Amino acid sequence: MTTPATAQPAVISTIAAVELPGPGQPLAGGIFVTRYWLNGQERALILLPGELEGAWGEYGKDVATSYSDGKANTVAMAEAGSKLAGKVLELDAFIPSCLEGQLLMAAKHAGLIILREDRWHWLSTQYSANTAFYVDFEVGWQDGSGKGNERLVRPVRSLLIQ
Template sequence: MSIQESIHADVIPAIGAELAGGKLITLYMLAGVEFALIDLGAGAEIQGAWGEYGQDVETTHGDGEKNTRAMAEAGSTIAIQALEAGAFIPSALECHLLMHAKETGVIEHLREDRFYWSSSQYSADYAYCVDFEGGWQDLSGKVSERPARLVRKIPVIR
């Protein structure tokens, strides 16, 4: 599948509509660029460890795509799987945007019995995870096995 590289603001579908192999859940700004955030759904979830204890990976709370690339360069199996799927593991911010989409009925089928990985590191030993039952953010040891919900983002051209 060829992944759309950008979208013009005049042709953005409604929130909840199909876009780039998933569902458009929101528009958001990141470092001065507007993006369309696309949820790839429950069928695209992956499971695994975030990475290794003691390995410091430079990540942010905002840019999951950049974070996932840094994770993959550090050898993270789930990050490599995400990138091979043409997707990424959402950052802590992007996980909360997923939670908002769930609360507003835009997306369904986010497991409520587990914490999902974000691509945002807390420390060399821990990374942030989010519970989609209530939107709680917590820390987990990087070697823990957790699901990751895959997303895409497309720059919006205005």
């Protein structure tokens, strides 16, 4: 049985660079993972507590193809009918992309965050219309799996750094 992620009150969407805590410290309802660049903007990646479980969904549909933008992917998934993506968005969060999944893995190996190693976790980047990427947080490799398979999701959020 997985621990359900709990709904968080609305959180800030931006943060001043001087207000950022150190990696591994609390921020915006989760743990600050790292700074990264996305679509020409510097952002703060935050790992939220809890996890969800479900199928990626939308088998046969070409839905979410960004390798780096998990929020755009998760919105596209939900708009296409993914129940899992809809639940994550209700938390003011998103499913990490392939890039964001690797940033989580790097933080885990640095001892900044704890991630389950006994289950595979969905990423929001699809591999094809029938498969999507998942990550193994034990060793960090990514692969594709049928969108109907049940996997875990660790919701994240991202703040614009000003």
